[in-house]
Amino acid sequence: MSGIDVNDILEEFETTSRNEISKSLYSENLYEELITAMINERMSPELLPYKKELLNQVLRRISNQQQDLLDSHEYGEINAESGVVSTDFKLQLMIIETDIERFNYLVRLYLRTRLTKLDKYTIHYINETVGNGKILLSPEEEEYIDQHFKILTKLYNNCFLKKMPSSLTLLDDTTGGQSMIEIPDTESHVFIKSITKSTIFVTLDDGEELNIENEGIYVVKYSSIKRYIEIGDIVLI
Incomplete structure (x- = not known):
């Protein structure tokens, strides 16, 4: 194989790797959504509706990254002795592996939390x-x-x-x-945080009204704010 051919292949794989890093950065929103879903599930006294669309996106992304990683590793093994595999290329593969692992960990934690509630x-x-x-x-x-x-x-x-x-x-x-x-004890108290700019008004047991402000942290009965968790205006912490 000529030097030009090797350089062309190297450029193609390194471009693919850079694209994967861009995808990893782009996936931060997906990662944050998964973290929120996992924490909500862990902190909620009851089982929350299964995040079908989110989990489908996450699992599809993991599968695609694993395939890209496998292809990249095969390329690296073939060209390791030729010296055309750069340190940056290896670093990019490590970043992709880390990205896969952190998504896998959160998915396992989310599902195990749900199974624990189903068992109980x-x-x-x-x-x-x-x-x-x-x-x-x-x-x-x-x-x-x-x-x-x-x-x-x-x-x-x-x-x-x-x-x-x-x-x-x-x-x-x-x-x-x-x-x-x-x-489940839906009357138990939970820590919450509002992530909507609108003020949320919650009526307490004594008849008083609690104003939940954006970014504010409160301790309230789960049953009082359950519907706001379901629509995404409030998250559990």
């Missing part, structure tokens, strides 16, 4: 998602919670429920003034 409030979220048209779970989460409940029911039956009267074996029994279904 299994029956509650089965009831919440059956026939109400509300997109709360991803298809994978729906399958997970269904299988989790089946395993849980089988375990309890084998351990002790089969020895009890049939009237006492229902895991979703709500009779007798005592519910067997554990539900």
Whole structure:
């Protein structure tokens, strides 16, 4: 292969790498959105609606970057001995790898947080998602919670429920003034921050009105500001 051909290939790959760095900078908005979704999920006492569009964008970006990184590494290995692979090129690949890892970490944390809530409030979220048209779970989460409940029911039956009267074996029994279904405590207090320029007015339990200003940080009941979290005017911190 001639020197000109090598230089052409090098220029093409380094241009691609520079484009990937530009994409990484451009992806900061996507990264910030993912951080917000993850923190909201972790700080919320209940399961929030699954961020389908955001996760699709993030996973598509991770997949594209992984493929670009694989192609770039193959090029680097082929041309390592020729000395045409610059230090800048290697640094750019490291930046891309770091970008992939930070997105992967946030996605895992987001999904694990949701699975923890599904494990704890299994029956509650089965009831919440059956026939109400509300997109709360991803298809994978729906399958997970269904299988989790089946395993849980089988375990309890084998351990002790089969020895009890049939009237006492229902895991979703709500009779007798005592519910067997554990539900999230939406009346708990949370730390919030307003990210909208408009003032938000929240009525407190004592009848007084709280004015939530832009960039202000407050401690309020989750149930009082839930709808503002869903529309994105308030974030949890």
